[in-house]
Amino acid sequence: MKIVATDRNGVEQIVEGxxxxxxMEILRDAGLPIAAECGGACACATCHVYxxxxxxxxxxxxxxxxxxxxxxxxxxxxxxxxxxxxxxxxELDGITVTVAPE
Amino acid sequence: MSTIETDxxxxxxxxxxxxxxxxxxxxxxxAHLVDILDRPGGQCTELYPEKPIYxxxxxxxVTGQELTEKLLEQIKPFNPAFHFNQMASGLEKLPDGRxxxxxxxxxxxxxxxxxxxxxxxxxxxxxPPIAGIDAYEGKSVHYAVRKMExxxxxxxxxxxxxxxxxxxxxxxxxxxxxxxxxHHRDGFRAAQHSVNQMRELAAHGKINxxxxxxxxxxxxxxxxSAVTLSNAEKKEWEHAxxxxxxxxxxxxxxxxxxxxxxxxxxxxxxxxxxxFQSTTPGIFAIxxxxxxxxxxxxxxxxxxxxxxxxxxxxHICKPNEKLRFQYTTSSSNxxxxxxxx
Numbered sequence: 191m192k193i194v195a196t197d198r199n200g201v202e203q204i205v206e207g208x209x210x211x212x213x214m215e216i217l218r219d220a221g222l223p224i225a226a227e228c229g230g231a232c233a234c235a236t237c238h239v240y241x242x243x244x245x246x247x248x249x250x251x252x253x254x255x256x257x258x259x260x261x262x263x264x265x266x267x268x269x270x271x272x273x274x275x276x277x278x279x280x281e282l283d284g285i286t287v288t289v290a291p292e
Numbered sequence: 293m294s295t296i297e298t299d300x301x302x303x304x305x306x307x308x309x310x311x312x313x314x315x316x317x318x319x320x321x322x323a324h325l326v327d328i329l330d331r332p333g334g335q336c337t338e339l340y341p342e343k344p345i346y347x348x349x350x351x352x353x354v355t356g357q358e359l360t361e362k363l364l365e366q367i368k369p370f371n372p373a374f375h376f377n378q379m380a381s382g383l384e385k386l387p388d389g390r391x392x393x394x395x396x397x398x399x400x401x402x403x404x405x406x407x408x409x410x411x412x413x414x415x416x417x418x419x420p421p422i423a424g425i426d427a428y429e430g431k432s433v434h435y436a437v438r439k440m441e442x443x444x445x446x447x448x449x450x451x452x453x454x455x456x457x458x459x460x461x462x463x464x465x466x467x468x469x470x471x472x473x474x475h476h477r478d479g480f481r482a483a484q485h486s487v488n489q490m491r492e493l494a495a496h497g498k499i500n501x502x503x504x505x506x507x508x509x510x511x512x513x514x515x516x517s518a519v520t521l522s523n524a525e526k527k528e529w530e531h532a533x534x535x536x537x538x539x540x541x542x543x544x545x546x547x548x549x550x551x552x553x554x555x556x557x558x559x560x561x562x563x564x565x566x567x568f569q570s571t572t573p574g575i576f577a578i579x580x581x582x583x584x585x586x587x588x589x590x591x592x593x594x595x596x597x598x599x600x601x602x603x604x605x606x607h608i609c610k611p612n613e614k615l616r617f618q619y620t621t622s623s624s625n626x627x628x629x630x631x632x633x
Contacts, residue, residue, distance in 0.1 A: 227412055227544055229589075233340045236543060258481040261453035262541040264420050266476045266505065268524070291421035292543075 191283035196242075197222055198289055207278035213239070213287065214274035222289055230274040232256055235263040237273040238290040245285045249276060265291050293398045296373070298324045299609045301393045301401040302409055303380040303549070306334020308579030308594035309409035310363040310372075315602035317370030318618075318626055321609055324373045324401050326380045326393070328414045333360035335411055338542065349592055359591075369631045375399055379414050383552045383575075391574060405605040408554075408561060408570075408577045409594070412544035420451070420538045422509055431514035433536045437464070443535060445469045449519060451506055452539035458482035460537065462489050465499050472500040472531065474521060502531070509536065549581075557583050567604035568597045574608055576601045 191207040195217055205220040207213070214237040218224045225236035232255050241249065246269050252260075256275045260266055273287065300316055302309045305327035313323045329338055336345075336356030344353045354362070375395060382394035383406065393401045417435035419425060425433055437443065437460055444467045450457055453475040459482075461473045473490065480487045494501045507528060508520040516536055522528040546559045554570050554577075555562045561570050561577035565584050569576050578601050579594035587593070606615050620626045627633030 225412075225543070227335070228339045231340050231343050233343060234543075235541070257477075257479065261475070261477075261481040262418070264418055264540055292418075 191278055191280055191285075193217070193278070193282075194284060194286040195220070195222055196286070196288040198291060207282070207285075209278055209280065211278050212274045213276040213278060213285070214272070216278060217273060217287075217289070223292070224273065224289065225292070226274060232259050232272060232275055235259050235272060236292070238263040238266075239271055239273045239287040240267055240269045240290055241271050241276075242269065242286045242288055245282070245287075246271075248281065248285075263290065293400065295400040295402060296324055297402045298322050298373075299403055300324075300405045300407055300605055301326070301391070301403040302407045303327075303393070304334060304409040304411055304579070304581075305329070305332040305374060305376070306409060306411050306579065307336055307359060307363055307591050308411075308598055309334070309407070310360070310367055311595050312407055312409060312578060312598040312601065313367040313370050313372040314363075315599045316605060317367065317372075318620070318629060319602055319606045319615065320629070321405075321602065321605055322372075323370070323407075324375065324403070326375045326378050326395055326399075326401070328377065328379045328416075330376050332364060332374065332376075333357070335544075336360050338415055345591070347590065347592065369629060375401075379547060380410075381548045389574075404574060404609050406575050407601060407605070408549060408575065408581055409579045409598075410546075410549060411580045413546040413549065413559070413581070414544065415542040416545050416547070417538075418540040418543045420506065420540065422506060425509060428509060428511065428514050428516050428536070432511065432516035432534060433509070433538070435538065437537065440464065440467065443467060446535040447533045448472070448535045448537065449474060449506070449531065449533040450537045450539065451475070453477070453480040453482060454539060454541060455482045455486065456541075457539040458486040458490050460539065461499060462486060462493065465493055470500075470533075471498075472502060472533065474502045474504050474506060476503065476505050478503050506536070506538075563597075566600065568601045569604060576605065 193207045196202045227236045228234035299321040300323045302325045305325045341357040378395035378397040381396045384392045391406045447470045448468045451474045493499045504521040504523040507522045511517045518530045518532045560583035563582045578597040580589045
């Protein structure tokens with residue numbers, strides 16, 4: 191599966207996802223500016239992305255923990271998600287995300 | 293200004309800084325620790341106090357908080373000195389070869405060895421990505437409430453949905469001229485009793501609560517006069533206020549360490565893998581802040597790094613003494629230091 195990721199400068203790149211990995215891990219390892227300070231424990235909100243296009247509705251809904259942790263994110267929008275909580279799977283091939291401002 | 297002389301100054305009181313106290317203590321080296329947070333534990337207590345950690349050798353499951361408490365118990369015999377709520381702000385080599393570490397609270401620690409165990413850097417408040425916010429910081433935009441009196445009679449806007457946002461909404465409401473809490477949703481991460489209290493204040497007109505986000509700041513010379521709020525329903529509108537206090541938690545920034553003249557690679561300190569010393573003799577880096585071929589950012593790696601660092605720290609601090617390698621299981625000398633013999 192592929193992830194279409196846009197960085198904070200509006201530069202788009204396509205990165206190869208891996209089933210079962212979190213989108214945060216893929217973006218971080220691809221060198222996108224994802225701090226992921228807590229390492230994927232849904233405990234810091236520094237992997238905040240906007241899920242664009244119609245991909246948001248294709249994702250499983252946010253857990254309470256993710257909703258709560260988004261309170262610590264900046265510039266939260268209705269399409270805000272924590273990328274450590276999105277798991278790569280074939281159905282998400284082509285998902286578009288934009289790294290949120292820091 | 294106070295000056296302390298010791299063997300080792302440690303920057304960062306996270307798990308690795310704490311364990312370094314143990315390894316140094318076994319070699320009779322005294323340590324002082326500086327941390328910007330108000331308590332020990334670093335990321336373990338700040339980011340994930342309740343999250344279980346499964347890869348600490350010998351502890352099949354332990355939370356960040358428990359690990360910190362166990363480390364504090366382990367280092368208790370060595371009586372480390374903590375300097376909390378302070379950022380290590382300057383590092384200078386003295387003519388006698390020792391280092392002088394300065395903090396932003398004007399403390400000075402003079403030691404032959406400095407150990408940087410600063411993890412991802414200093415925890416500092418998250419700054420909302422609003423254009424021009426830096427011009428207002430310190431004057432009308434604040435990230436913490438240090439003296440409540442400074443906020444008396446103000447027209448305050450607080451942003452956020454965590455405990456700090458709710459607690460300060462409740463505490464500042466009686467002394468503010470007007471207080472508005474703005475949050476992006478009608479739900480809160482904060483403790484339920486604080487949320488109930490805030491809703492009570494709002495119901496009685498003591499505060500205003502807006503479901504919105506702050507889009508822009510307006511004012512002059514660092515003095516705020518209004519902000520632009522926005523939500524899906526009302527679009528954008530101006531809200532008059534003279535004080536803005538955003539509470540979005542903390543994030544890690546390398547901070548002044550970047551200015552210490554060390555050899556940095558992508559904000560990490562390059563070290564050798566025998567001593568975990570930086571390219572500047574006497575300055576060591578252990579834990580998440582360092583880098584070397586094969587580095588893994590794991591707590592257990594930091595523990596190993598602390599042990600090897602301590603060996604070299606001994607040679608620097610006690611150049612005329614011979615280091616005797618001993619085991620805690622068999623050495624009555626070590627057991628005496630630990631208070632068990």
